[in-house]
Amino acid sequence: MQTCRIGLVSISDRAARGVYVDQGLPALEAWLNRAVTSHFSLETRLVPDEQPLIEQTLRELVDESGCHLVLTTGGTGPARRDVTPDATLAVADREMPGFGEQMRQISLHFVPTAILSRQTAVIRKQSLVLNLPGQPKSIQETLEEVKNTRGDVEIQGIFASVTYFIQLLDGPYMET
């Protein structure tokens, strides 16, 4: 059976400079290890908020490493150096705006500032490139469903659509 290849990109000026220890890649990896039960392989990158570098990293992960899914964290906000969505759109074949819309709806349950994230998702070749905000805690928040106090699902998470997307693009079956 084909292995799902997943690229993880943490985008942070200060983590890339060593001012603080990167928590983005460990948080992404921990979430995937909890959520995905089928076999997958990971390629990880830590890059500063520089648009050409981010674009180059996304191209490498999709075109050379053959990733079926690339998750980015960080740089989705409105600040001058937040350029991750711009880099993502620059390497896109097609945009998938529903992912960003749904994640902002979910994030509103955690932070009132959710709409400050410009996070989006795009198709490049065989791959889905998906932006997540930079706060390490936002990785779990944006990838999971929202439940009410009784434990019923109030808003569906996006990951079922991610696995279906990969199948629609003739990628491997991913079990969650």
Ligand SMILES: Nc1ncnc2c1ncn2[C@@H]1O[C@H](COP(=O)(O)OP(=O)(O)OP(=O)(O)O)[C@@H](O)[C@H]1O
């Ligand atoms: N990779 C990371 N590792 C640990 N903490 C992070 C990381 N990225 C972001 N954070 C935390 O989340 C906050 C918001 O993330 P954001 O992507 O807006 O970073 P930032 O303020 O632009 O700074 P930087 O790019 O230097 O991380 C940061 O100020 C920092 O406290």
Ligand SMILES: Nc1nc2c(c(=O)[nH]1)N[C@H]1C(S)=C(S)[C@@H](COP(=O)(O)O)O[C@H]1N2
């Ligand atoms: N789930 C979730 N979404 C979130 C946040 C968060 O902490 N959790 N932070 C918000 C804030 S304050 C900002 S500025 C934007 C952009 O964050 P980024 O620049 O770190 O990507 O994401 C927003 N979305």
